[in-house]
Amino acid sequence: MVSLSDYLILSAIIFCIGLVGIFVNRTNIITLLMCVELILVAVNTNFIAFSHFLGNEAGQIFVFFILTVAAAEVAIGLAILTLLFRNKGTINVDVTNSLKG
Amino acid sequence: MTFDQILFYVFSFWFIASSLAMIFSRNAAKAVLFLILSFFSAASIWILLEAEFLAITLILVYVGAVMVLFLFVIKMLNIDKSTLRAKFAGYLPLGLIVAAIIIAEMTLVLGGNQFGLDVVAAPARHGADYSNITVLAMQLYTTYVYPFELAAVLLLIAIIAAITLVHRNELNRKKQSISEQVDVQAKDRVRIVSIASSSKEAK
């Protein structure tokens, strides 16, 4: 049988991949957004695994809302990205550092 | 190794592999596709966990809509290749070390001592009559009605945000004003311009 621990470790790995993805990837912002999605999927997996092993649906409900939020987030994220592209002609993260110090 | 485990490891492998491929992909469009692959894997894992509804939602909503939106934006802005030159710089090794340590620590916490089968026994599989959707729906509209409303607000915000931010006001729109058309008079249509004759100018 697959233990809860296995699921949790899997999602931990995915979670970390998401985290690492964010800062190794400076090519463009769209990848950043995708990494965020990855993080959320990892968390979702956590919730679902717990929900399954606890026999409690609350976790799945939570996931449902997370998915909703993620979708909304993507919408806004892409909107911002579009604005960025309009302003700078690129979505390269390297050029968005006028605010610093 | 039970069939469960085999499935789990296969899907896990794809999940992890495609996630890695996604973050290291130099091409945004390809990255999206890898992400979709990893979502599929995730959905499979979820099904192993008897969360069928969410698995389907993930595929339908996420892959079907959100990921497509990603692709759409990538194509619209035409950024899939042009700007993509991967510069992992020196951060990758450092990042990998950090990630490895975090994973190690998480594994320590989440490992068998805490969540092994001997600690948390796997629940019995539900029977064929079990409907994940029903169960969720029952709760969603009763116990979780308040969050549900809030989710609606969230989506409203997303709509407002997307429109407010991206929509360009009256830029390329031609609007018909019926009252103006009715009220129109000849002098609005014809303008008489007196032009100096060329002969005068010649002098």
Add this chain to the structure above:
Amino acid sequence: MELLSLLIWLPILGGGLVILVGNERADTARWLSVAISILVFVMSLSLYTGFDSTTHLMQFVEKASWISQFNINYHIGVDGISMPLIILTTFSTILVLIAGWEVIQNRPAHYMAAFLMMEGLIIGVFSSLDAILFYAFWEASLIPMLLIVGIWGGDNRVYAAIKFFLYTFLGSVFMLVSLIYMYNKGGSFSILDMHNLSLTATEQAWIFWAFFMAFAVKVPMFPVHTWLPDAHVQAPTGGSVILAAIMLKMGGYGFFRFSLPITPDASLQFSDVVIALSLIAIVYIGFVALVQRDMKKLIAYSSISHMGFVTLGVFALFLAYRPDNAEGALLGLEGAMVQMISHGFISAAMFLVVGVLYDRLHSREISTYGGVINSMPKFTGFAVLFAMANAGLPGTSGFVGEFMVILGAVQANIWYAVLAATTLIVGAAYTLWMVKRVFWGPITNPAVETLNDINGREFFILVTLALAVLIVGVYPQPVIEVMHASIDHLLNQALTSKL
């Protein structure tokens, strides 16, 4: 409102009123502010006349709940230690306002208002019997001074103002922490309750040093004195006067009101250190003063040196005290008080003297002047008088405090007195050397020849101060008398171990 409250709030609200009058109606503002300050001074005199000098208990007490959450009260009152300082404050403020009469053309109403407000706040400091009320006044009084230095100061005013503010602010936050600590221990912010709070040796040590930080910076003691020359030099004349005459006294007052009674054992334990620092201030700073080229800086350093007597007098009490003879200790303590009051007059006068010159030639450099007596004989008369007072000439108030402290110090340890007494020489040297270079001798700078002697306004200020200096010098008993009971009580407190 009762008398003391009026003394605090009348100038503050009056300052607000003066601001409302505005810079455009400058003369109205001037008259109004001077009128208020005189009114306050007259009212403050009834603190003296109505003062019962037979008791150490607080008088003119007012108490009302303020922040009940922490049992913080609007609790004010005076005893023989604070009363003279309050009168000194009200007195100096009048002079400062008059001194700024025509000199300050830039935002005169604000200038006057700042001084009025500061007067109220400083009276608040001297009369607070609640530690947080005290702290609030203590810090708040920094604000007008910050602005006075920063707005109306000299070329380097910004640096000086900020340095002054941060220095003193840094010093006092430690005091806040220790006040809070004592509150947590004793459940009251009342200063009088704190006097009776029992504290272990370690606690006392920490609290002592926290207080020391606050008060030593204010006094200022070596080595935390370096803000003072800058602030004094850059401040406008009035600012220097208030700074030297009153604000420095807040530090000395703190030693009386807080350090000694609250941490008697630590005071005893560390009195050597404090005395050492005081003596360094007296001797070392004296030498530093000697080589100053800027008159204000010289006077500023001389202030530090003179204030060294205050701390010396206060902390010499432990060694000077004999069970059969408290006079040595009393001489030190009361000498310190007298020294504070006298320094209030003298430093004020000295700064005003420099101010008179600065107003005319816009230079504080000693080398600019020379032979001023030739064009300003009357003024020179005053200047020499105040210089002599600064040098501690008997018959002037400057002598009384130093004399008392030295006599007290002899009983503590003859070496303290030896070092302190060097000020007789060094103090005279720097003061009179400056006088020599500025006032005596032939005129070297043609501009000096064109100087006009002091006008009526300046004459009034200087003559008032001269009278104060001479009266206290010739007959200090009335000043000393009122503090006996309080100082006796303080001595008792300081000598009663809390352990």
Add this chain to the structure above:
Amino acid sequence: MNNTFTFDTASLLVALPEIFLLSAIVVVLLLDLFLTKEFKQVTYYLTQASLLVTGVLSYNLIGHPETIIFSNSFVLDDMASVFKVFMMGAAMVAMVYSRHYLTEHSLFRGEYFILVLLSVLGMMVMVSGYSLLTLYLGLEILSLSLYTLIAIARKRSGAIEAALKYFVLGAIASGLLLYGMSMIYGISGSLNISDIAAFASDTNLGSRETLIINFGLVFLVIGIAFKLGAVPFHMWVPDVYQGSPTSVTMFISTVPKIAAVAMLVRLLIDGLGSMHAYWSDLFMILALLSIALGSVVALMQTNIKRMLAYSTISHIGFIMLGFVTGVITGYGAAVFYVLVYVLMSLAAFGVIILLNKKGFEAEEISDYKGLSKSSPWFALMMLVVMLSMAGVPPFIGFYSKFFILQQVVSAGFVTVAIIAVVFAVISAYYYLQIIKSMYFNDAEQELSVAAPMDMKLVLSINAVLILVVGLFPDFWMKLALSLF
């Protein structure tokens, strides 16, 4: 499967403010569509009216016995009501200021106000959130609105950059928060704060449970720290403060801080209060780091918004110190501090906005040179605000610091108090820089105040309150304490 679900309409009354606000949002949103340019002001007034009514409704609920509805996911207690009232008040003041800014910089759009209302709604949800789910949703409603509000200045690359950074980091932070929530859920088996509290305060809690709760706790703390802007999760703060349109900066720096504190209280105190020993150490480190870094780095700033950002970080450190104490009075001190901070921050940004004109952002500290001459009254206001922020009595900022310090010392952390005050002194330096510019320097350019009367009036009241409340802080301290 829970079939005992009941739905009592009467109990909805305790959620009346939220319900009203949501309805009002919809009305305003729809109405705004049909308003022509000349009537756009109507949106503004409607917004203010909505906030006002919501505030009044919330005010009426003060003193209402603690009620939990919506299946344990919504709580109404005094803290919630009082926070809501303050949030409405702060939001209204912020809107008064915003209007001037938006008008001057041609950003006046109905959506702005609607998004503000939505974010306020999100904050109300957070304040009243009593389950991990509602807290999360409230947080997201707030965050998404804020991202959009920042980016609403579409033509400014700074704003877009700020929005992007905030968005990306915010998403990571909510990911971390969610991860922590999943752990809490996984070990306690419930999303409800009350259940979690019951679980965590079980005296027989095994080491496994303790481990997992605290493992989750680390992530929760990070999520909260991010929202508060505490070091080391503060990186977004300066950039967002600087890049955003000033009116949005003002909004971000004020009202959401109340909500963030509320979330902190719900999660860490109502929920995991019994784990205090575990999170307080962490909090103390973060708090001290915030105070230190906020004070030190702000010294180097020339942009006033950025400087205020670091100053906020420093203030947040003080607020967190209040929670470190682990006693109710300490929490009260923190709440008092946050309310005071909101008051001061509003006034500070108010003055900045006041000076805004078309093409002039008044963002550099040097822009304030000579303000005391051209506009003495508002220079005085700024002086009051700056000194208050520096913690100089008699202004209210002193009493908030005092309250915190008192609690910290009382809890036995004298050293912490000393460190805190030393950095408070350091931070005084940069507040003085502004005073210096206003008072000690002469003007380099003509400064004039073009703001409408209502803004001047509100700003004056705002700043004078800093003094007045400072003179009589007792009531407010008691109020803050009564919330726990």
Add this chain to the structure above:
Amino acid sequence: MENIYLTIALAPLLGAIIAGFFGGMLGRAATHTITILGVLVSTVLALYVFNHHVLEQGAVFNQNLYTWMQIGGLNVSVGFLVDNLTSVMLVVVSFVSLMVHIYTIGYMHDDDGYTKFFSYISLFTFSMFMLVMSNNFMQLFFGWEAVGLVSYLLIGFWHHKESAVEANLKAFLVNRVGDFGFLLGIGLVLAFSGSLDYMEVFSSLDKVVGQSLWGADLITVICLLLFVGAMGKSAQVPLHVWLPGSMEGPTPISALIHAATMVTAGIFMVSRMSPMFELSDVALTVVMVIGAITALFMGLLGIVQNDIKKVVAYSTLSQLGYMTVALGVSAYSVAIFHLMTHAFFKALLFLGAGSVIVAMHHEQDIRKMGGLRKKMPITYWTGLIGTLALIGFPGFAGFYSKDMIIEAVHFSSLPYADWVYYAVVAGVFITAFYSLRMFFIVFHGESRVDHHTEEHLHESPASITFPLIALAIPSAIIGYLTIDPMLFNGWLDNAITVDAAHKSMSEIGQLFNDHGGALGMISHAVFTVPFWMMVGGVVTAWMFSLYRTQWAAWVQSKFQGINYILESLYGFDRFNEIVFVNGVKKLGNLLWKVSDAGLIDKMVVNGSARLVGFVGSVVRPIQTGYVYHYAFFMIFSLLIILTWALFAGDNPLLQIEF
């Protein structure tokens, strides 16, 4: 009586105040009339008091006027102690002061600061009265400093002269060095006797005896410290350096302050403190030796001076040395006696010198004078009387006092008394030599006056000559008149205590009687060494300055080394300049620039500010502006916090077992 004493003190003060504040309005004549009137009143009353106390042997008056300060059991008052010593001093001071006042009318005739000058000298008179009438140390110190103040003001009276303002600063500071010791002495007195009142102190001296401080007898330390004060005021080596410089002031004050009265305050003070000094032989020895050094070596300097006032000034120093020697050998009354005679003849000499200076249009170099005898007869004759009194010509005032001092030393049993005896005897020769050298050069020989001055050269006006005459009379006869009652018949007994072990006084009393009183002393003089020393001095002076003037130059060239030492005044000024003035300036600069501005302010204060700034500027770049850095920072922090929470802290969650 109290009112009389008060009047004595306050009359000049009143005059000073009127002259000082209203002098300009009142005009010159009114001013000098008022001030002279004030001093005249004092003088008359002083004589009355003298009569009352000394001649009628009235009771000692010791009463407090008002409480200056009351602390615990300590009462410091302002009050008067008038006994015979005070009475004598009052007469001397008031009389000389009166003469100087009158003299000033003529001397300062052309000066702008006429009224101010009167104000000052009246103020001085007041201060001096307060000093001598004081009944306690505080008031003594007050008068002590007040006379110093006036001296300061008057030395620098001609404030446009750089040298004058240098000199007054120097005078004040050197006096302050003395006061330094004086004040410490007072402090010790208070510390060990618990009072500042003379009588209380004297009556509690037994408490002090036997205690020790700094490894010495306490009473010795106190006396020496007090004596340091006296050294300052009375210009004893090495604190004498200010007195020659003080000659920068107008001559009347040289006479009044720097010859007759103020400089003798130290002598007066030590006499007043005789009950204390008598308890310490060590202190007395020091006093005696210092006095002898001053008497001898300062006299030597008089020989090489060419400034008329400087010669008199060094002679004053030398005579003060004599007085101090007298104090040292417990011959207090002799010291006071010499103080009194010296006051008259030295004031006379100074005023005479002033008269010459006025006549010479403020030329002070004796080499540019000569043969003035005929032009200025009154000045000449009074000057002669003064000079004879000074050199101790038998019969004149100085003869008695100086002879008594020499004899007193002779009989002293203190260590080094024999050396001191040689010194004072040698001093007689020197005194005679420089006094007559100056006298001859100025009044005799051929005129070296420049032509222009020569024409206007004439005797001074009556206001100048009257005081000369009035002072010449006592200079001649006062010694004869008063030696017996003053020294041996108890005039001063109620003020002065002499320990039985110190036998000088009784011995010279014996001697005096053996010689047959005052007249007998004159006739016996020719058998004494000092007389012949004096004669030798006169003859030598005559030879060098009149008979063979080139000898002087020859001696100078032969003894260049000695001459150099003398002309450079033993290097005291150089030494002070280098060590104290420059040294202190260097030290001050060092402390200021290096320690204060550099170490404390720059390094610590601004340094800590800079450190904060530096930390800020180091931390600041972390905020790179790149969002992935921020993310990394967050994640890295997560790692740290997670690790900390799991493995560190107070409650580590995981224990790793290997």
